[in-house]
Amino acid sequence: MSDNKEILISVRDVSKSYPKDRGAVQVLRKCTFDVMKNEFLVIVGPTGCGKSTLLKLIAGLEFPTSGTILLEGEPVKGPGADRGMIFQEYALLPWRTVLKNVELGFEFQGQDMDERRRQAEAMRYLEMVGLGYAANKHPVELSGGMKRRASLAMILAVRPKILLMDGAFNALDSKTKMTMHQEITNIWEVEKNTVVFVTSDLDEAVKLADRIIVLGRNGEIDAVLRNELPRPRLGSSARDIDFHHRFVAFREMVMNVIKKDAGMRTCPVA
Amino acid sequence: MSNQNGGKAAGFQGKLVDRAFNVLGVLLFLAVWQSASMLNLFGPDFSASFSPVAAFSALGEMISSGELLHHSIPSIRRVLTSLFLAIIVALPIGVLVGYFKRVEQLTYVVFQFMRMISPLAWMPIAIIIFGVGDVSVTFLLWLVAIWPLILNTSHGAGRVSPLWVNMSRTMGAGDSGILRKVIIPAAVPDMLTGLRLAVGVSWIILVPAEMLGVPDGLGYFILDTRDRFRYDQLMATIMVIGAIGYLLDSGNRWLIRKFAWKI
Structure with missing residues (x-):
């Protein structure tokens, strides 16, 4: 998928620290990497290593202490509709129905659409995440998985070039998680957008990623690993025994980088 | 089954x-x-005219003579006018106070100080500035209604989740979009709670405010019945004041049921 070598986001020597009591807490240290156009990039690492911060910097919601982030060659100056972010917590507006939440993006952008077209368009994205049947429910009536889907539809409707997903499928039950993996993969393949996905679930990372960036405890990049596993990686192909071996081997490789960072004994790669 | x-x-x-x-x-x-x-618990002279039976018959008399409408309408008009003016002033201030921490810090002491002052204390000043009459009464009611509206609205606007704002910004929202689509709707339940409190205190302050030289209104009519020794009509007026207050509050509860979103 990422044979395309066009650089979309360029992260250069980015460090970020937050002031705290006396001194500062360093969360990112001299991070440098590129995100290619139409790439599915996954960032893994221990909690508190600055994964979420990295996404917020790309989104333009926060700014690096030092270093630069370029989007198509231009420094990121603030948030924009070209970078849709899906947050770890649900961000649905509780007073709007699911459909109305999805319409929000059209309203923000002042798109010249009549009510019916807006609804139809929003409905299309709800169907895409398999939530068409819940269009008229309020967020309070949704389960965790449904809220995730609704947030996804909400951001997708804005048609961002880049999807920034922060632990988007954490705390979902495994079946829902699997469905969401299938859906996000499909959407990514159809919409041809670029995804930067943060997670601490290695299985998830290996299933989704073109490349995996491992962030270390101290907020530095430990490794950038290319995921050579063929797609599709979900459903029937995942039951192939050879595929399974390669899947596990790659996951162990990622695991070893993380363990080494944590100062643990590493096991040999299968 | x-x-x-x-x-x-x-x-x-x-x-x-x-x-x-x-x-x-x-x-x-x-x-x-x-x-x-x-x-005869109210004393031998008054007890008979203080009874509910006397009050209800006086009420019937006041309805048919048109006196009741003549005095209720100005009262309701004054309360609604002052509420309307209070909403216009208080909601924007409340949103600013709730959303911007600096504005909250700037206004906190002054607002908490001002809201503890009975509006009736301003009465002489109101009369010096606006003269005796409708404007003074409306001003006093306005002065009592703005505080619950400001404080509740600011509470609501202050509760806006930063997550909603961040998400909106990554969806291409500008400041006005965030204000109109996120902050104001988020504050609606608290605005309605503020309105309910404002209606309650305005209606309570109305009666003494209307004793300040206006020629009509339920507060005026209380003094008038006293002067005419019509204690049955006085009791009837008290019942009407309670009943209208109850209806205003019911209307408010209906608004809250209809428009306040819940988590």
Whole structure:
């Protein structure tokens, strides 16, 4: 998928620290990497290593202490509709129905659409995440998985070039998680957008990623690993025994980088 | 099946019993009131005209003579006018105070200080500035209504999740979009709570405010009945004041049920 070598986001020597009591807490240290156009990039690492911060910097919601982030060659100056972010917590507006939440993006952008077209368009994205049947429910009536889907539809409707997903499928039950993996993969393949996905679930990372960036405890990049596993990686192909071996081997490789960072004994790669 | 039907019937009956207790409370209150006047508890001279029976017959008389409408309408008009003006001023201030921490810090002490002052204390100043009459009364009611509106609106706007704002910004929202689509709707339940409190205090302050030299209104009419020794009409007016206040509050509760979102 990422044979395309066009650089979309360029992260250069980015460090970020937050002031705290006396001194500062360093969360990112001299991070440098590129995100290619139409790439599915996954960032893994221990909690508190600055994964979420990295996404917020790309989104333009926060700014690096030092270093630069370029989007198509231009420094990121603030948030924009070209970078849709899906947050770890649900961000649905509780007073709007699911459909109305999805319409929000059209309203923000002042798109010249009549009510019916807006609804139809929003409905299309709800169907895409398999939530068409819940269009008229309020967020309070949704389960965790449904809220995730609704947030996804909400951001997708804005048609961002880049999807920034922060632990988007954490705390979902495994079946829902699997469905969401299938859906996000499909959407990514159809919409041809670029995804930067943060997670601490290695299985998830290996299933989704073109490349995996491992962030270390101290907020530095430990490794950038290319995921050579063929797609599709979900459903029937995942039951192939050879595929399974390669899947596990790659996951162990990622695991070893993380363990080494944590100062643990590493096991040999299968 | 029978269980379900039984449950439904019990639910309906339960509601009926709830209502019955509401009505029973009112009847008991009237009974105690009537007995108190029959036992001459209000003194031998007044007890007869203080009774609910006398009050209800005076009420009928006031309705047919047109006096009731003549005095109720100006009162309701004053309260609604001052509420309207209070909403126009208080909601924008409340949003600013709630959303911007610096504005909150700037205004906190002054607002907490001001809201503790009874509006009636401003009465002489109101009369010096606006003269005796409608404007002064409306001003005093306005002054009492703005504080609950400002403080509740600011509470609501302050509760806006930063997550909603961040998400909106990554969806291409500008400041005005965030204000119109996120902050204001988020504050609506608190605005309505503020409105309910504002209506309550305005209606309470109305009666003394209307004793300040206006020629009509329920507050004026209380003094008028006293001067004419018509204690039956005075009691009837008190009942009307309570009833209109109750209706205004019911209207408010309806608004809250209809427009306040819940988490």
